[in-house]
Amino acid sequence: MNNSKKTENNVENDTTTFDNAIRLTGYGKFHFELVVLCAVCILSVGFQNGLSSYVFPAAMCELGLGSSDIGNLNVSFLIGGIVSSFIWGVLADLSGRKKVIMWAHLVNFAITVVCAINPYYAMLMICRFLNGFLIGAPGSIIFSYLAEFQPPKLRGAVVCYCGLFFTMAWLVLPVTAFMVLPLSVNIQMDGLFILNSWRIFLIILVIPELIVGIWILRLPESPKFHMSKGNNKVTLEILRQMYAKNTGKSEDLYPVKNLINENKPEANNKVGVDGKSSRLLKKILIGIKGLFQGPLLPITLLTCAIMFSNMFGVFGLGLWLPEFFNRFQKFQEMFPNRTATIKDLALLKPNSAVSCSPSFDNSVIMNTVAMAIVSLIYNGVSGWLTSKVDMKIVPLVSMLLGGFSSLSIYWLTSSTQNLIVSCIFQASMVTANMTIGSVVVELFPTSVGALAICLIMCAGRIGAMLSNMFFGYFMDDHCEIPIFVVAIVVLLGGLLCFLIPKKNDKNDYIGGDSIEISVIANDSS
Structure with a gap:
């Protein structure tokens, strides 16, 4: 028994x-x-x-x-x-x-x-x-x-x-x-x-x-x-x-008494942070080197590129969507009998007047709430699907959906259309951002898992900075240019998701958890 x-x-x-x-x-x-x-x-x-x-x-x-x-x-x-x-x-x-x-x-x-x-x-x-x-x-x-x-x-x-x-x-x-x-x-x-x-x-x-x-x-x-x-x-x-x-x-009833060592233990279990900046910098460089060599190199480059494209969109165009909404609404108020285009919005510069008594238009609140609710529903459904399909499916579909929705902004003609596209874009891109993080947890061995996540987040933040700079430069004169750039970058990131390996291919792809990747602990100095 x-x-x-x-x-x-x-x-x-x-x-x-x-x-x-x-x-x-x-x-x-x-x-x-x-x-x-x-x-x-x-x-x-x-x-x-x-x-x-x-x-x-x-x-x-x-x-x-x-x-x-x-x-x-x-x-x-x-x-x-x-x-x-x-x-x-x-x-x-x-x-x-x-x-x-x-x-x-x-x-x-x-x-x-x-x-x-x-x-x-x-x-x-x-x-x-x-x-x-x-x-x-x-x-x-x-x-x-x-x-x-x-x-x-x-x-x-x-x-x-x-x-x-x-x-x-x-x-x-x-x-x-x-x-x-x-x-x-x-x-x-x-x-x-x-x-x-x-x-x-x-x-x-x-x-x-x-x-x-x-x-x-x-x-x-x-x-x-x-x-x-x-x-x-x-x-x-x-x-x-x-x-x-x-x-x-009782804890004594737990059936496991010994664990199989799937990872090679680090050479020095007691390695810690000694407070010296040079020592910490050396460990960072050694850890990064481990991610960019051997069997980890392809998956490092792949996940960094995907996160770069994701945050280029979600923290680039995503932060400018309310401005597009305001300009569409303002254009319709100024020209009620005329259909707005993206190029027409470039004629409407942001109002430089600043109010000392901040207030919030109810429509702005409702639009923001609508985008958040759609994102919550999409994220919830994606969470349910994640446990039933291959781990690359959700980020792949979400990134492609985000790319096509951002591209469609060029053909929008009203604030209502902008709100619908904004909901789709935000929901899909935020969900992709979260699921890309879970993919990294699955693909990288534990000893460099946190460093790997921080690395791809760094790549993503660089993408976010570049995207904001791009929008800031072109928004008032050629706002169609950053829209197309974001769409292309996000769609390319979505296509890269096809290259994410299946869970059962993990060992073949990165050498498995048995590979000696504890490069930080192997520093003998």
Whole structure:
């Protein structure tokens, strides 16, 4: 009887693989708490990426900002994310995902609160750079942390479902702004600090970061991370805790006593961050070298190119869609008997007048909410499909849909058509962004998984910067040019998704997890 049960669970002599060991922990309270924590984390990341659309226009009058100043604030945020990309990946692969996520959130909360009450534009610039620098940690590593607790069959779907909360941030932001920003609040103290509605709004948005930073102390480090370090004893302790919390049974009843070492343990399990910048830089360079050589090179180039094209669209055209909507609506008001074209919109320059009392048109709120709801539905359906189809199908279809929808903007003639296309574009591109992250978790070995995700996110942020610069240069005179460029780049990224290997081809494609890719630990100096 016992032998048949072990055979059923694929456990022989109390020894099994890590993936099967995770499956045997069951699925219950532990995973539910983990998913909620990661959802709040992703929500806070979404706030940081989207708050500029609401905070800075409200701050323009008080701080005397122009459009170029707001552009500089956005670029500062993106540069911070690019600068920190590899640092967080190396730290996460060396010292663990949990520590990096915790400290990044707590420090970012403190910095944002300090900057929210200071009266100087220069400090706001520094704040946005540091926000981008710090939020890059949970923004990429959280998916590794979440996925490494999941059984293989649910891994992609859970990551995709949690991605809903990045989209949820776009639903919460305009509603919160609508309630907070019109408030009449003005508290000052001898030029030391100032507090008004947009600053209160900024503080409210970082409260989830404080919650995550404290809450994550309850949860363990990723068991897969410990296993990649050769710490099978610690890995089993975590798995037993998961089993007990999920099933309500004693830890001693967990059937797995030993794990099969699928990865070659790192040469030095105790390698850590010694605080020396030269040492950390060396580890970053060694880690990147490992991703760009041998069997990992093709998948590194492929995933970087796909994420570049995705973020070129979603954080390029995606940020300019409201402007297209406003121009369509303005054109129809000025010329009610004339059909608008994209070229006609170039005649309508943004209004330079700035209001000191920020208000929000109900139509703008409704359009933003509509796009968020469609994105949530699309993301939810995609999460369900992820567990039933090959992992490349969802990003492939989403990227192609995003590319064709962006191309169709050239032929739009009304704000209503623009809203429909905007909903399709945002929903498909955001979902593709999340599922590309889950693909990376599947394709790269654990010892460089976090670094790999940070690398492709860096490539994506570079794409986002270039796209914004492109739109800023051409939008007022030749807005059809960036539309076609975005469509071509996104469609090419979608076609590249055809090259993503199937799960059962993983070992042939990148050499499998048995390959010695722990290049950081192999540094003998």
